[in-house]
Amino acid sequence: MRRFLASLRFAASGIAQGVRNERNMRIHLIAAAAVVLLAIWLDIRPVEWAVLLALCGLVISLELVNTAVERVVDLVSPERHPLAKAAKDAAAGGVLVAAMFAAAAGLIVLGPPLWHKLQELFGL
Numbered sequence: 001m002r003r004f005l006a007s008l009r010f011a012a013s014g015i016a017q018g019v020r021n022e023r024n025m026r027i028h029l030i031a032a033a034a035v036v037l038l039a040i041w042l043d044i045r046p047v048e049w050a051v052l053l054a055l056c057g058l059v060i061s062l063e064l065v066n067t068a069v070e071r072v073v074d075l076v077s078p079e080r081h082p083l084a085k086a087a088k089d090a091a092a093g094g095v096l097v098a099a100m101f102a103a104a105a106g107l108i109v110l111g112p113p114l115w116h117k118l119q120e121l122f123g124l
Contacts, residue, residue: 018064025063028099032056035106042113052109055102062098066091 018025035052044052069091077084118124 014064014068018067022063022067024095025060025067028056028060028063032060035110038110038114042110042117044109044113048109051105055098055105059095059098059102062095066095 019029035056039049039052070088073084073087
C-alpha cells in the first residue's frame with residue numbers, strides 16, 4: 001500500500017509540474033473545463049459525457065507524455081540534433097492529432113444541443 005501511495009504522489013507531482021511549467025497544459029485544462037461547463041449547461045447524455053471526458057483525458061495525458069519526451073530528449077541531447085527534433089516534433093504531433101479529433105467530437109456532441117439552446121434563448 002505504501003508503494004501505491006508513493007506512486008500516486010509521484011504522479012501528482014508530474015501533473016503539477018506540467019501545469020506549472022507548460023503553457024499548453026494550462027490551455028488544455030482550460031479547454032477541458034469549458035467543455036465540462038458547457039456539457040453541464042446543455043445537460044448531455046451519459047454516453048456523451050463518456051466520450052467528452054475520455055477525449056479530454058486523452059489530450060491532457062498526451063500533453064504530459066509530450067512533456068516527458070521533451071525533458072528526456074533535452075537531458076540526453078542538450079545540443080541540437082535532427083533526431084532530437086524529430087522525437088519532439090512527433091510527440092507534439094500526437095498531441096495535435098488528439099486535440100483536433102477531440103475538438104471535432106466536441107463539435108459533434110455539443111454543437112446540436114448548443115444550437116438548440118441558443119435558438120430557445122434568442123428566439124431564432
